[in-house]
Amino acid sequence: MRKISKGVSIKAKLLGIMTLLVILPSLVLGIIASDSSEDSLNGQYEKFGLALGNEITRSLDQYLGYYVEKTEALSEMQAIKDYNLDGSPERREAAVAGMKGFLNSFKAQSAVLVDLQGNMEIVDKSGTVGNANVKDQDWFKKALSEKKTYISDLYESSGKQLLTVGVPVKRGEEIVGVVGTEIPVEDINAEFSSLSLIHI
Secondary structure (H helix, E strand, O other): OOOEEEOOOHHHHHHHHHHHHHHHHHHHHHHHHOOOOHHHHHHHHHHHHHHHHHHHHHHHHHHHHHHHHHHHHHHOOHHHHOOOOOOOHHHHHHHHHHHHHHHHOOOOOEEEEEOOOOEEEEEEOOEEEEEEEOOOOHHHHHHHHHOOEEEOOOEEEOOEEEEEEEEEEEEOOEEEEEEEEEEEHHHHHHHHHOOOOOOO
16 A cells, blocks of 8 residues: 555544544543542543544544545546546546446545646546636645645535545656545544444
8 A cells, every 4th residue: 555644633633523422421421320439430531531542543544544545446547547648528538437436336425536737527426516626725735746645634615524535646657637535524423423332
């Protein structure tokens, strides 16, 4: 697997969210239900918090790793590499069809294909759903400048909190664009709401 560059604050922000969703309610219930001594209770919560933090980190790494693996596979599709080879509509249609097929085997709702000028085509399972320019987005700039997979920090777009996995598309040794998948924080929250705490 390629080296991955991650924004420093992703895990910290997500751990903060998970703390609010999981740890605080557990602490309140534990305090109400427990008649143990305060020192013993604090020790139990410290161990529980450490175990929970480790479990969340491991699960987050797996979850993001899944998106990275799938997005890197998308970047290797020949239709994606040839997308802007000669500007022909046939190549564009082949790339969009390849992305639709990719999305049908993947839990992401949409993927993006971006040329070197930052012109982005957004594709969902039904086809092209929009265009935008993302030349100023970190995930795009870093994937190009660092020439490797990059996971953005949290950012807001259209009222949603997102992370984006950006992967450079190479034709031979030449970088010809970037593909990306967006991960809504609400999807991460849904994934982690089912986190089993029984085995911690």
